[in-house]
Structures are given as C-alpha cells and as structure tokens.
Amino acid sequence: MKNLAWLLTTIPLFTACSPAPETDSSVPAAEATAADNSGIQAGVDYHSFSNPAEVTVTHLDLDLTADFAASVLSGSATLTYQKQTAQADTLIVDTRDLNIQSVTANGETLDYQLQPADPELGAALEIDLPERGNKVTIEYATSPQASGVQWLTPSQTAGKEHPFLFTQAQAVHARSFIPLQDSPQVRVTYNATIHTPEALLAVMSAANDPDTERDGEYDFTMPQPVPSYLIALAIGDLQFKPMGERTGVYAEPALLDAAAEEFADTESMLEATEETYGPYGWDRYDLLILPPSFPFGGMENPRLSFITPTVIAGDKSLVSLIAHELAHSWSGNTVTNATWRDLWLNEGFTTYLTYRIMEMIYGHDRYRMEAVLGYQDLQEDIAALPANDQILAIDLRGRNPDDVFSDIPYEKGALFLRELEQKVGRENFDQFLLNYFKHFAFKSITTDEFIAYLNDTLLAEYPDKLDSERIDQWIFKPGIPADAPMPTSDAFSIVDQARQDWLSGEKSATNIDTAQWTVHQWLYFLNNMPEELSDKQLAELDDAFGLTTSSNNEIAHSWLMIAVHNEYQPAYDRLYDYLVSIGRNKLVKPLYRELSKTPQGKAFAQKAFAEAKPGYHPLTIKANEGFVN
Ligand code: BES
Ligand code: ZN
Numbered sequence: 001m002k003n004l005a006w007l008l009t010t011i012p013l014f015t016a017c018s019p020a021p022e023t024d025s026s027v028p029a030a031e032a033t034a035a036d037n038s039g040i041q042a043g044v045d046y047h048s049f050s051n052p053a054e055v056t057v058t059h060l061d062l063d064l065t066a067d068f069a070a071s072v073l074s075g076s077a078t079l080t081y082q083k084q085t086a087q088a089d090t091l092i093v094d095t096r097d098l099n100i101q102s103v104t105a106n107g108e109t110l111d112y113q114l115q116p117a118d119p120e121l122g123a124a125l126e127i128d129l130p131e132r133g134n135k136v137t138i139e140y141a142t143s144p145q146a147s148g149v150q151w152l153t154p155s156q157t158a159g160k161e162h163p164f165l166f167t168q169a170q171a172v173h174a175r176s177f178i179p180l181q182d183s184p185q186v187r188v189t190y191n192a193t194i195h196t197p198e199a200l201l202a203v204m205s206a207a208n209d210p211d212t213e214r215d216g217e218y219d220f221t222m223p224q225p226v227p228s229y230l231i232a233l234a235i236g237d238l239q240f241k242p243m244g245e246r247t248g249v250y251a252e253p254a255l256l257d258a259a260a261e262e263f264a265d266t267e268s269m270l271e272a273t274e275e276t277y278g279p280y281g282w283d284r285y286d287l288l289i290l291p292p293s294f295p296f297g298g299m300e301n302p303r304l305s306f307i308t309p310t311v312i313a314g315d316k317s318l319v320s321l322i323a324h325e326l327a328h329s330w331s332g333n334t335v336t337n338a339t340w341r342d343l344w345l346n347e348g349f350t351t352y353l354t355y356r357i358m359e360m361i362y363g364h365d366r367y368r369m370e371a372v373l374g375y376q377d378l379q380e381d382i383a384a385l386p387a388n389d390q391i392l393a394i395d396l397r398g399r400n401p402d403d404v405f406s407d408i409p410y411e412k413g414a415l416f417l418r419e420l421e422q423k424v425g426r427e428n429f430d431q432f433l434l435n436y437f438k439h440f441a442f443k444s445i446t447t448d449e450f451i452a453y454l455n456d457t458l459l460a461e462y463p464d465k466l467d468s469e470r471i472d473q474w475i476f477k478p479g480i481p482a483d484a485p486m487p488t489s490d491a492f493s494i495v496d497q498a499r500q501d502w503l504s505g506e507k508s509a510t511n512i513d514t515a516q517w518t519v520h521q522w523l524y525f526l527n528n529m530p531e532e533l534s535d536k537q538l539a540e541l542d543d544a545f546g547l548t549t550s551s552n553n554e555i556a557h558s559w560l561m562i563a564v565h566n567e568y569q570p571a572y573d574r575l576y577d578y579l580v581s582i583g584r585n586k587l588v589k590p591l592y593r594e595l596s597k598t599p600q601g602k603a604f605a606q607k608a609f610a611e612a613k614p615g616y617h618p619l620t621i622k623a624n625e626g627f628v629n
Contacts, residue, residue, distance in 0.1 A: 038395060042448045043185070045339045046397050047172050049115070049124035050181035054088040057081045057181050058225070062192035066202075066235050068163045071151040074141035075195075077178050081134055089129050091136065094175035094182035096122025097143035103127050105136045120400040122175050138179045148173030150293060150617045157236065157291050158254040158309075162200060164236035166290055166306065168299060168619065170229040171340050171401040180228050185338045185444040187225035194218045196235050203250055203288060205232040205301035210240035210248065222302070224282065225442055227336050232301035234288055243267055246280075251289035255309060259289045262312045263322050265361055270326060272360040273353070277330050278434045281441065285326060293583035295617040297321045300328030300350075308584050310553040317519035318554060320358050320370055327353035335440040340401040342447045344392040348413015349433075352421075355414065369520035371487035376527060378411035382479060390478035392416070393447040402619060405585075416474040418485045423465045424458060432458050447475060491518075495525045503530070509544035519552055526558040531565060538568040548574045557587050564594040564601065572604065579608040583620045596627035 059080035064073045081091055095114070103110045103125075110128055117123040127136055142149060152164040167177055175182040194202040198216040206222035222231075234250075241260045242248040244267025251259045266287065274280050286304050289312070298321050299306040305325035311318035331349035351374070359367035382390055390408055421429040436453065451471065459466050473481050495517070501507040517525075526547075533541075542548050547559040548571045560578060563571035579588055592609070595601035609628045613621060 040341070040395055040397065043338055043446045045183040045185060047121060047340055047401060048181065048183035049092055049094055049121065050183055050186065051090070051092040052181050052183065052186045053084060055081050055083050055091045055129065057091070057093070057186060057188055060178070060180060060188045060190040060192075060231075062178065062190060062194075064192070064233075065195040066165055066197075068151065068165070068197065071144035071149075072141050073146075073149065073177055076137050076139045077180065078135055078137040079180065081129075081136070083129075091127045091129055092181075093125050093127070093138075093179045094122055094172075095125045095140075095179045096148075096173070096176040097146055098125075098176070098179055099141045099143065100125065100179070101139040101141070103136060103138050105130045106133050110136060121172060125179055140179060142177050145618065146173075146176040147618045147622075148176040152291055152293065152615070156293065156615050158252040159237050162197075162237040164234075164252075164291055166234040166236075166294065167232050168295060168306070168617070169231055170299060171343075172229075173619075174228040174231055177233075178228070178231065182228045184227040184229055184336050184340070187227055187336075187442065187444065189225050190220075190222045190231065192220045192233075194220070194233065194235070199237065200235050201238040201250075202233065202235045203238060203304060204234075205230055205304050207283065208250075208286065208304060210242075210250075224302070226302055226333070227444060230300070230302050230333060232299070232304070232306060234290070234306070238288075240286075244270075246270060246283075247285050247287075249287045249289060250304070251309075252291075255289050255312065258312050258314070259287070259307075259309075262314070262316060263287055263307075263319060265316065265319065266322055266326065269323055269357050269361055273326060273330065273357055276356065276360070276430055276434070277353070278437055280329060281334055282329055285329065287322065287325075292581055293615050293617050293620070295583055295585050295619040295623075297584060297586060298325040300325045300332055302329070302333050310582055310584050310587065313519070313552050313554075315519065317552065320354055323357040323361070324350055324354040327357060330437050334437055334442065336444040338444040338446045338449075339396075341393055341396050342445070342450075343394075343401070344409035344413040345445065345447065345450055347409040348392065348417060351410045351414035352417040355418075365489070365491050366518075366520070368487060368489040369491055369518070369524070372489045372492060373520060373523055373527070374407075374411045374414070375487045378407045378415070378480070381407040381411075387478035392475045402622070412474075412480065415480065415484055419474070420458065420466070422485055424462050428462075429458075451475070491521060492524050495521045496528070499525055499528065509540045512544075514545065519555060522552075522555050523558055526555070526562060529562060533562065533566050535566070535568060538563065538566060539570065542568075542570065547571075553582065553587060557591070560591055561594060564591060567598070567601070576604075576608050579605075580612040580615075583612075583616045585620050585623050588620065589623055592624045592627040602628065 057079045061078040064075040066073055100114060103112045113126045115124040148169050149167050154160050154162055157164045172182060174180060192204060196202050196216050201214055202218040204220045206220040212218060237252055238250045239253050239256050240248055240250050241256050243260050243264055247266040247270060249259045249263060270280060270285055282303050284303055287307050288304050289307050289309050292309050294308045297308050311321050327350045331353055332346035337343050337345045355367055355371055358370055385406060388395060389404060392413055396404060498512045502509055502512060550556045550559060556578060560571060560575050579591060582588055592605050595605035606628045
C-alpha cells in the first residue's frame with residue numbers, strides 16, 4: 001500500500017466542473033484553443049444534464065437489490081454534495097428510464113422535477129435542496145430495458161444454472177442504473193451494499209474480497225474518487241482464482257482455469273507498467289470474465305477490468321486486450337478525459353501504453369506485428385469516415401458517443417504519441433508520461449489542458465524538436481499528418497510473399513509453409529487478401545487451413561468477413577453460429593454491415609439477428625438493428 005501515498009496526497013476534494021474549466025488563470029479554455037473555432041466550449045460536457053459547477057456530488061452510497069425475475073435493480077442512492085455557491089439550491093442529476101419513487105433528505109421529502117427524456121441522454125432529475133445538510137437519498141428502480149445493464153438467463157451463461165447480470169456504464173449509461181451526475185469530470189468515492197440471490201456473488205469496480213461469504217449480501221468501498229462511467233457491478237456464479245500477488249481472475253467455474261492460464265502474464269504486465277509509468281494506484285488488479293454477450297472486448301473498471309471471453313484463445317495471442325485495460329489504470333482511470341470529446345486522451349494514451357507493454361512482455365516482433373495490424377485498421381477507418389470524424393478532439397455535440405466509435409481516438413492517438421516519443425527520445429518521453437500521470441492524478445482533463453501541459457513541458461524542453469503547428473494538426477485536423485511514423489514488421493514480409501505466391505498460382509495453399517505462423521501473421525495474411533476471391537480459391541484456403549473451423553475468434557472474424565464479401569456458402573453455418581453466440585460489437589458489427597449489402601445477405605442477417613437478439617446486449621442491438629431493418 002505504500003505506493004499509494006503519492007497518489008492520495010494529490011486527490012482534490014472535488015473536481016472543478018463545467019462550464020469551461022480554465023487552462024490557466026486568465027484565459028477561458030474556450031478561447032485558448034487556437035485551432036478550434038467551431039464554437040465548441042472546451043470542458044463543457046454536452047452529454048450530461050447535471051450541474052456540477054453549482055452543486056457537486058462527491059460521494060455515493062448505494063443500496064441495491066437485484067431482482068432477476070423482474071430484471072430490476074431497486075433500492076437507494078444517497079448522494080453527498082457540496083454547494084459551490086451559497087445561492088445554489090438545485091441539484092441536477094442524470095437519469096435514464098429510472099422509476100423514481102422518492103427523494104428525501106434528513107428524513108423529509110424533497111420536491112423534484114423529472115424533465116422530459118431525451119432519447120439519447122435520458123432525463124434530468126432536478127432536486128430542490130434543503131437549506132441545511134449535504135446528502136439526498138433517491139429511492140428508485142431501474143427499467144428491465146436499462147441501457148447499461150444486461151440481465152442474462154441461465155441458458156445464456158457458461159454454467160447454464162444461474163442467471164447473470166453485468167453493467168456497462170461508459171459512455172453515458174451509468175444514469176440508467178444510478179441517478180447521478182453522469183459526467184466524466186465529476187468524481188465520486190462510493191460505498192455499496194448489493195443484495196443478490198444467495199448462490200450468487202456480486203463484484204464491483206471497488207475493493208472486492210475474494211473470500212467473502214456467499215450469503216447474498218455484499219459490501220463494497222471505493223476510496224479513490226472515480227468518474228461515473230467507471231462504476232460497475234456484476235452478479236453471477238463467480239469464482240476467484242489468484243494469478244499473482246496483486247492479480248487474479250473472477251469467472252464462472254467452467255472458464256476459471258482457462259482464463260487464469262490465458263492471462264497468467266497479467267502480474268508481469270502490472271509490474272512492467274509500474275516500472276515505466278509510476279506506481280499502480282488502485283491496490284489490486286483483477287479480471288472479471290463475462291459471458292460472450294459482453295458488447296466490448298474489455299472495460300477498464302477500476303481494480304476489476306471486465307473482459308470478453310472471446311479472447312481466451314488458448315495461446316495468449318489476444319492478451320493485448322489485458323495490457324490495454326490494465327494501462328487504463330494510468331491513462332483513463334487516474335487521468336481521465338473531461339468530456340467524451342477528449343476520449344482520445346483515454347484511448348490514445350492507452351493504446352500507446354498497450355504497445356509498450358506488449359513490447360516489454362512479449363518482445364519487439366510481437367509488438368511490431370500488432371502495431372501494423374492496428375495501423376491497417378486505422379487506415380481503413382480513415383478511408384471510411386467523414387473528415388470531421390477523423391479528428392482526435394472530435395465534435396460530438398448532438399451525437400451519442402456510442403455512435404461514433406472508431407479507431408481514430410485509439411490508433412491515431414497512439415501514433416501521435418509515438419511521433420512525440422520518436423522526436424524527443426524514448427527515455428525522455430517516458431519521463432514525460434510518468435510526470436503527466438502524477439501531475440493530473442485523479443483529475444479529469446480536457447484536450448486543451450493537455451496541450452497547455454505539453455507546451456509547458458516537452459515543447460519548452462525540446463523547442464527544436466517539436467512544434468505547435470504540427471501538434472495542432474494531429475489533434476484538430478483529419479487524417480494522418482504527412483511523415484507520421486508508420487509501423488512495419490519483418491515478420492509480415494514472409495506472409496506477403498506467401499500470399500503473393502499463392503495468388504499468382506506459383507504455390508498451392510498446401511505448399512505454403514505456415515507451420516511457424518503466429519495468430520498475427522494469419523490475421524495479416526487474411527486481412528490483406530484482394531477483395532474478390534473465387535469459390536475455388538476460398539475452398540482451397542479453407543481445405544488447407546481449416547479457416548471456417550478456426551477456434552481463434554479474431555481469425556474466424558477475418559475469414560468470415562472474406563466469406564461474406566465473396567458469398568462463400570460453406571462458411572455460412574459457422575457465420576450463423578458466430579453471430580448468435582458472440583455479442584462483442586467489434587466482432588459482429590462488421591459482419592452485419594457486410595451482410596446487409598446484398599438482399600440474400602440481409603435475409604441471412606435478419607435470421608441470425610432475430611435468433612441472437614434475446615441474448616444480445618442493448619448496445620449490440622442498437623448498433624446492429626439498422627443493418628437488418
Ligand atoms: N473503455 C473502452 C471501451 C469503451 C470505449 C466503452 C468507449 C464505451 C465507450 C475499453 O478500454 C476499450 O477500449 N476496449 C476495446 C479494447 C481494445 C482496443 C483492445 C474493445 O472493447 O475492443
Ligand atoms: Zn480502452
């Protein structure tokens with residue numbers, strides 16, 4: 001615990017909030033952004049109705065009961081607040097599809113107004129505050145359709161015997177299961193008591209005790225202040241297995257051993273990251289393996305990352321996901337994006353750190369292969385996205401952050417940091433990042449605050465190596481700047497050669513020597529095939545390499561994309577199973593999109609979607625229903 005000391009001393013009592021935190025004492029942030037003249041107010045959270053600038057919630061006490069028969073969480077949220085001005089008399093919190101039963105303070109009923117709901121952002125709950133005191137209690141129940149909660153029947157779990165529940169709050173879904181100021185610039189500490197059926201275990205993004213008695217009542221504390229999107233709960237037939245001194249895994253019994261083996265390097269990753277970027281500030285780091293309907297690869301809930309089971313490949317080939325969620329403990333959870341416009345501060349930094357961690361643990365070759373694959377994904381997105389959506393500091397006004405998910409904040413953000421690293425030197429850049437995490441620990445910052453910090457530090461130190469114009473180009477302009485770093489990998493040259501030899505007819509598929517190929521080489525082999533392949537060519541590949549039956553979900557994805565594009569029917573049974581058994585959006589959405597391009601494809605997609613829908617997460621349904629309607 002001694003590592004925590006320096007972090008704790010920097011925790012502010014409360015975080016300054018919208019509108020427009022200032023980048024320095026004299027210039028409002030909105031004016032400080034030279035490159036941005038679009039009228040966006042830096043630091044204003046356009047995705048929350050809450051009023052933290054007047055009244056700031058600093059602590060949450062939660063008491064919830066999970067009713068699996070009704071798919072409802074009900075109970076109370078007690079919010080501790082601080083008035084920022086003497087006149088402040090209204091607390092505004094975000095809600096979405098919540099059934100509000102009462103609002104009380106000091107045992108007395110308070111007046112409140114629930115405003116009409118916005119379809120994307122939910123409804124503001126305006127509470128008339130009492131003269132005295134600093135706590136209000138809201139009694140409420142969630143809706144069975146809560147956008148941030150998925151209720152699974154026993155048949156949708158690995159064990160088939162018990163139901164399962166998990167929440168996913170990022171970006172704007174915490175409000176669908178807790179009434180709170182649902183903005184990443186409001187940080188709260190929290191305590192929670194969760195009541196469950198007796199056989200089940202509840203875990204949260206908080207201190208979890210693996211040895212807790214399974215009695216249907218679980219208590220949690222989160223002593224470090226976290227933004228609302230990092231509050232998370234899961235309930236299921238979960239068991240715990242340690243992987244290292246500070247790391248372990250929670251999973252359904254059927255998956256527990258496989259998960260612990262797959263992710264056995266988590267402890268080394270944690271140590272390596274600390275070594276380079278400063279102490280881990282969150283005590284333990286555990287993983288929770290979710291059912292396959294989890295809509296993301298992973299979610300960096302503090303102390304307990306939520307992880308899709310689709311990366312348990314048996315050979316650690318997809319564990320960069322763990323490096324990624326772990327890295328968020330620094331970039332994202334310790335230093336947090338102030339608004340969703342600033343998401344690249346979370347995801348770009350984290351993607352950069354992920355590559356660094358992968359290099360430290362698995363070596364240069366593995367990192368380079370992953371970097372090339374990431375770069376290719378980025379190029380694809382840049383080719384497909386309108387210019388405004390290629391900007392790191394993206395304009396999200398009037399849009400739901402869920403609908404704008406792309407590789408831009410991830411890979412373009414990481415590439416920008418890679419360029420800074422290359423210009424000032426790795427050691428200097430590591431020192432910069434270490435200082436950055438310390439300087440902004442437990443704060444939520446805007447892109448402009450990052451730029452101001454960069455100006456004061458790296459730019460001031462290396463004026464001959466960096467220039468502001470270039471930095472503005474990276475952050476505020478579409479595309480990738482000319483002469484940006486471009487990852488390459490020697491290990492891919494032989495794959496290019498093999499593909500070439502096969503396409504030209506020089507070699508048959510069975511004559512390609514693939515015995516030593518890694519998963520990443522396979523992905524590169526498939527992802528760079530020409531768009532059009534004949535049935536004969538596809539059958540040859542499939543016969544030689546068993547692609548339709550690949551148990552690696554990423555390889556299967558790449559292959560199924562090719563199969564759909566070329567209407568290769570022998571893969572369609574697998575495709576159907578894949579769509580029905582996996583809910584991870586990154587894996588299924590491109591398939592639905594591709595299928596929707598032809599009438600037969602669409603009919604097939606409709607059938608699969610209809611069967612899958614009862615098991616899909618609300619976010620996966622929303623992201624894909626447009627392709628089948
Ligand atoms: N925090 C994200 C997931 C997220 C981002 C949820 C934005 C909602 C809004 C998580 O850390 C993430 O990036 N997951 C990726 C991991 C991948 C890049 C390794 C995923 O789920 O695919
Ligand atoms: Zn991430």
